Amino acid sequence: MKQLILLLVITTIFQHTIFANEPDWGVTGHRTIGEIAEKHLSKKAQKQIKDLLQGQGLAFVSTFGDEIKSDKKYSKYYTWHFVNFPFDTKYENSKKDKNGDIVMGIEYCINILKDPNASQADKVFYLKFLVHLVGDLHQPLHVGRSEDKGGNDIKVLWHYKKSNLHRVWDSEMIEFYNMSYTELSSNRKKLSNAQVESIAQGSVLDWTYESQALAKKIYKSAKQDEKLSYRYSYDHLDLVRSQLQKSGIRLAKILNEVFG
Ligand code: ADE
Ligand code: ZN
Ligand code: ZN
Numbered sequence: 001m002k003q004l005i006l007l008l009v010i011t012t013i014f015q016h017t018i019f020a021n022e023p024d025w026g027v028t029g030h031r032t033i034g035e036i037a038e039k040h041l042s043k044k045a046q047k048q049i050k051d052l053l054q055g056q057g058l059a060f061v062s063t064f065g066d067e068i069k070s071d072k073k074y075s076k077y078y079t080w081h082f083v084n085f086p087f088d089t090k091y092e093n094s095k096k097d098k099n100g101d102i103v104m105g106i107e108y109c110i111n112i113l114k115d116p117n118a119s120q121a122d123k124v125f126y127l128k129f130l131v132h133l134v135g136d137l138h139q140p141l142h143v144g145r146s147e148d149k150g151g152n153d154i155k156v157l158w159h160y161k162k163s164n165l166h167r168v169w170d171s172e173m174i175e176f177y178n179m180s181y182t183e184l185s186s187n188r189k190k191l192s193n194a195q196v197e198s199i200a201q202g203s204v205l206d207w208t209y210e211s212q213a214l215a216k217k218i219y220k221s222a223k224q225d226e227k228l229s230y231r232y233s234y235d236h237l238d239l240v241r242s243q244l245q246k247s248g249i250r251l252a253k254i255l256n257e258v259f260g
Pocket of ligand 1: 081082083084141142143144145146148149150151152
C-alpha cells in the first residue's frame with residue numbers, strides 16, 4: 001500500500017516530465033512559420049490580426065497549440081495536430097477520428113474566424129490555434145502512418161542521442177542548425193511573386209496529400225535504430241526549410257482570405 005501511495009505521489013509530481021508532449025515543429029519551427037506568414041499578410045489582415053492579438057505577432061502565438069497540451073481542459077484537441085490515413089486511400093474514404101483531426105481542426109478554426117456571431121475570445125483562441133495547425137500540417141510526418149504514430153515509434157540515434165524519426169523532423173534538425181526563427185525567416189529562399197502565388201494555390205486537403213507524399217519518402221530515409229548525424233541534415237534540411245516557407249505562405253493566404 002505504501003509503495004502504491006509513493007508511486008502515485010511520484011507520478012503526480014513528475015506527471016509533466018513523464019507524459020510531456022513533444023512540441024510539434026518545436027518552438028523555432030513554429031515561430032519561423034509565423035514570422036514568414038507575417039511578411040505575406042495584406043495590410044487589412046495585418047490590422048485585424050494586430051487588434052485581435054493585442055499586438056502579439058504570429059510568431060509569438062504560433063506555439064499556443066502545444067502550450068495548451070499541458071492543460072487537461074484542452075485534451076479534446078489532442079488529435080487536431082495530425083491525421084493518419086493509409087497511403088493508398090483517399091482522406092474522404094478513410095476512417096475519421098471522432099475527436100477530429102488536423103484537416104477538420106483547420107476548417108473549424110477558419111469557420112469561427114469567419115463567423116460574425118463568434119465571440120472575440122473564441123476568435124483569438126482559434127486564430128492562435130490556426131497559426132499552429134497550418135504549421136503542423138507541413139511537418140510531413142503529421143500526415144503519417146498510425147501504426148508508428150507518425151514516426152514516433154521509429155527509434156533512431158540523433159548525433160549519438162536517443163530520439164525518434166518524428167522528433168528528428170519536428171525539431172532535432174532545426175535545433176542542430178542552431179539558427180533563430182528570425183534568421184531562418186530572413187534567410188528563406190527568394191521567390192518571385194509567381195512562385196509565391198503558385199505555392200499559395202490549392203486547398204487544405206491538397207496540402208495534406210502533399211505532406212503525405214513527402215512522409216512516404218521520409219519513411220524510406222531511415223530505419224529503426226539507425227544512427228543519424230550530419231549527413232541526414234545535409235540531405236534533408238532544404239526540405240525542412242522549404243516546408244516552413246510554404247507553410248508561412250499558405251497560412252498568410254488563409255488569413256488574407258478570412259480577413260479580406
Ligand atoms: N500521434 C499519432 N500519430 C501522430 C502523428 N502523425 N503525429 C504526431 N503525433 C501522433
Ligand atoms: Zn502541434
Ligand atoms: Zn510533431
